[in-house]
Amino acid sequence: xxxxxxxxxxxxxxxxxxxxxxxxxxxxxxxxxxxxxxxxxxxxxxxxxxxxxxxxxxxxxxxxxxxxxxxxxxxxxxxxxxxxxxxxxxxxxxxxxxxxxxxxxxxxxxxxxxxxxxxxxxxxxxxxxxxxxxxxxxxxxxxxxxxxxxxxxxxxxxxxxxxxxxxxxxxxxxxxxxxxxxxxxxxxxxxxxxxxxxxxxxxxxxxxxxxxxxxxxxxxxxxxxxxxxxxxxxxxxxxxxxxxxxxxxxxxxxxxxxxxxxxxxxxxxxxxxxxxxxxxxxxxxxxxxxxxxxxxxxxxxxxxxxxxxxx
Amino acid sequence: xxxxxxxxxxxxxxxxxxxxxxxxxxxxxxxxxxxxxxxxxxxxxxxxxxxxxxxxxxxxxxxxxxxxxxxxxxxxxxxxxxxxxxxxxxxxxxxxxxxxxxxxxxxxxxxxxxxxxxxxxxxxxxxxxxxxxxxxxxxxxxxx
Numbered sequence: 001x002x003x004x005x006x007x008x009x010x011x012x013x014x015x016x017x018x019x020x021x022x023x024x025x026x027x028x029x030x031x032x033x034x035x036x037x038x039x040x041x042x043x044x045x046x047x048x049x050x051x052x053x054x055x056x057x058x059x060x061x062x063x064x065x066x067x068x069x070x071x072x073x074x075x076x077x078x079x080x081x082x083x084x085x086x087x088x089x090x091x092x093x094x095x096x097x098x099x100x101x102x103x104x105x106x107x108x109x110x111x112x113x114x115x116x117x118x119x120x121x122x123x124x125x126x127x128x129x130x131x132x133x134x135x136x137x138x139x140x141x142x143x144x145x146x147x148x149x150x151x152x153x154x155x156x157x158x159x160x161x162x163x164x165x166x167x168x169x170x171x172x173x174x175x176x177x178x179x180x181x182x183x184x185x186x187x188x189x190x191x192x193x194x195x196x197x198x199x200x201x202x203x204x205x206x207x208x209x210x211x212x213x214x215x216x217x218x219x220x221x222x223x224x225x226x227x228x229x230x231x232x233x234x235x236x237x238x239x240x241x242x243x244x245x246x247x248x249x250x251x252x253x254x255x256x257x258x259x260x261x262x263x264x265x266x267x268x269x270x271x272x273x274x275x276x277x278x279x280x281x282x283x284x285x286x287x288x289x290x291x292x293x294x295x296x297x298x299x300x301x302x303x304x305x306x307x308x309x310x311x
Numbered sequence: 312x313x314x315x316x317x318x319x320x321x322x323x324x325x326x327x328x329x330x331x332x333x334x335x336x337x338x339x340x341x342x343x344x345x346x347x348x349x350x351x352x353x354x355x356x357x358x359x360x361x362x363x364x365x366x367x368x369x370x371x372x373x374x375x376x377x378x379x380x381x382x383x384x385x386x387x388x389x390x391x392x393x394x395x396x397x398x399x400x401x402x403x404x405x406x407x408x409x410x411x412x413x414x415x416x417x418x419x420x421x422x423x424x425x426x427x428x429x430x431x432x433x434x435x436x437x438x439x440x441x442x443x444x445x446x447x448x449x450x451x452x453x454x455x
Contacts, residue, residue, distance in 0.1 A: 011361075015391060018364040026312040091313055092338035098359060099348040105355040113362055116313070116343045 007077040008108035009139050013038065017079075017138040021113060024130045031130050035137050047079070047136035047143045048242050051161030053123060053183070056149025058167045059193040061100040062225040063234075064146050068104055070235045071142050077109040079135035082146040083124050086116040093117070097146060111140065123147040123154030126263065129256065132160055150183070158186040159255035162248050163241045165234070167191045168207075171199035184210060187218055188248070189237050195222035195230065269303035277302060314438050315343045317365045319356045324374035325349060333371065333401075336427035337434070353383035361391050366442050367434055372402040377412065385416050395443030399434070401425065 009017075016037040023029035050067070052060050064080060071078045082097035095114035104110040113135075115125040124147055125131075135143045147157050158164055166187040190211070192204050200222055207220045219237050223230035241248075272278050278299060285295040318334045320327050327349050334344045345363045347355070360368045372380060377400065385398060400412065401421035409420050418437045421430055 011391060015361050015393065018362050022364040086343075087338065090339055090341045092341045093313075093343045094334050094338045095343060095345045095363075098345065098363075102348060102355065105358050111362055112359075114345055 006072050006075050006107075006109050007141065009077055009111065011108060013138050014108075014111050017111065017134055018113065020134050021115075021127075021131045024127045024134070025115065025118075025125070031133075034130065035134050038134065038137050039139065041137045041139060047132070047140050049132055049136075049160060049162045050142065050144045050238060051147070051157035051164040052144060052167060053147040053150050053154075053157050053164065053186075054167035054191075055151065055169075058149070058169045059225045060146050060149070060167050061097045063165075063167055063191065063193060063223065063231075064097075064144055065101045065103070066223075066225050066228055066231040067144060067235070067238075068101060068110055069228075070231060072104075072107065072109060076141035077139065078142045078144060079111040079113070079138070079140040080144045080146065081113055081115060081128055081131050081135070083115045083117055083128060083148050085148045086118050091118070111135065111138075117148055120156070121154065122156030122259070123150045124156050124160065129160045155182050155186050156255070156259055159252055159259050161252065163188045163238060165189045165191055165238075167193050168203065169194045170197045170203045184214060184218075188241060189234070190218060190220040191230075191234060192220065192222045193225050196224050265307045268306050272303050272306045273299060313341055313343045314367065314434060314442075315345065315363065315365045316367045316369055316434065317345045317347065317356070317360050317363060319347055319351050319359070319368060319370050320349050321351045321353065321356060321370060321372060321380045322374050322376050323350065324372065324376075326373055327371075329373075329402075330371045333369070333427065333430060337431065340431040342431075342434070353380055353387055356384055357387040357391060357393075360388070360396055361393055365396060366438050367397045367399060369430075369434070370398070370400045372400060372404070375403070377402070377404050378408060381412050381417050382415055397437050397441045399437060401430070 020034040020037060023034045024031060052064055054060055068078050068080065080101065084093055084095045084097060086093045093116035095116060097114055098112050101112055113131065115128060115131065117125050120126045124145065128145060132143050132145060145157055145161055147154065164186050166183050170192060190207050192200055204220050204222060211218045211220065221230060221233050221237065223234060281295055281298050284290045285292065316337055318330050320330050334346045337344045345359065345365060347359050356368065368384065370380060381400060388396060397418050398416065399419040400417055403423060404420055412420060418441055419433050421433060
């Protein structure tokens with residue numbers, strides 16, 4: 001069967017998508033209004049969303065570069081949302097994931113956008129889910145979300161992706177320990193990258209044991225993303241899961257709702273703490289007019305009242 | 312909101328230590344810095360700038376090709392319908408070329424004597440003066 005001509009997305013649509021993501025990211029526009037400049041998309045065929053996560057330096061960007069290549073050869077248009085960490089101190093960020101995806105620059109079927117994680121500690125940015133929805137609306141067939149380098153607790157990608165790839169590398173010392181607790185609960189596919197390094201087979205075997213103990217059937221694959229070895233098997237697993245990715249929707253939506261509830265609650269609580277009533281309590285504490293414990297109780301009451309009785 | 316800057320290294324010039332120092336300094340000043348690596352063509356620079364929707368493109372150029380690269384970048388931005396990304400430059404740029412580049416629309420040039428603090432101040436100034444953040448915020452409010 002001859003491959004279909006790879007689909008592209010008009011450059012003007014790509015520009016408008018980029019601007020819509022900025023509007024959401026910076027709060028210039030509401031989630032519903034940001035996409036108004038984009039052409040409507042059939043609701044029945046949203047983009048297939050692939051999450052790629054794992055510890056720093058595991059080769060996530062290089063693997064994403066290979067996945068772009070493979071999806072393109074199948075004809076799919078691909079948007080990538082690559083998240084890098086913001087400094088908690090200065091709020092600045094260096095966004096460098098594109099460096100490994102340069103060769104797709106001239107391809108009008110590939111859109112790559114970096115996002116700083118901003119105040120989020122969950123491995124993706126607070127507005128990444130909106131950016132995915134916008135990329136889907138702009139007509140991209142596949143959206144790949146690359147998280148910041150994660151440890152055990154930055155799991156929010158599960159709330160936005162149809163399938164989650166957890167990438168690790170051999171001989172990260174206790175790499176399996178690192179990814180054990182949280183990440184194994186969200187993986188649909190494990191990839192042991194840099195499989196030409198010593199210890200790859202042991203890492204794979206350890207992962208397979210862990211998967212078996214958890215009672216799941218999660219594939220454990222090996223790749224050398226740098227030269228493309230093993231990427232075909234990863235694509236085969238993704239294609240297989242794409243056919244029934246709605247089965248992941250329940251897990252994804254549940255997680256996403258929990259995150260949204262928490263985010264909104266935190267925002268409301270912060271509004272109260274930074275408002276006049278909160279500030280006056282903090283001032284009294286600073287002036288030693290009340291104890292720390294009393295200040296804590298009063299602030300907590302204030303914040304919880306706001307969170308619980310919000311519209 | 313953080314200023315978002317693309318730090319670009321065009322052409323054959325293989326020296327990016329300076330660009331990396333700049334990227335770090337801008338990050339430490341609270342900016343979001345997209346770094347794209349070496350050997351960028353004007354097309355690659357503009358594609359990255361449009362997709363990333365940066366406020367500023369900062370082109371670091373030591374090779375002497377500035378009179379080719381800057382006009383090409385500005386022309387491509389125009390062709391992509393982008394008129395609100397500020398273009399600035401730094402590196403080795405002959406004094407006589409400065410006014411020519413500014414006439415083309417390059418908003419600021421930094422020579423090799425510029426400190427990272429000069430860069431930070433300069434970027435904040437050109438964004439305040441020529442940047443689009445305010446324009447877009449106002450546009451969003453007026454349609455809201």
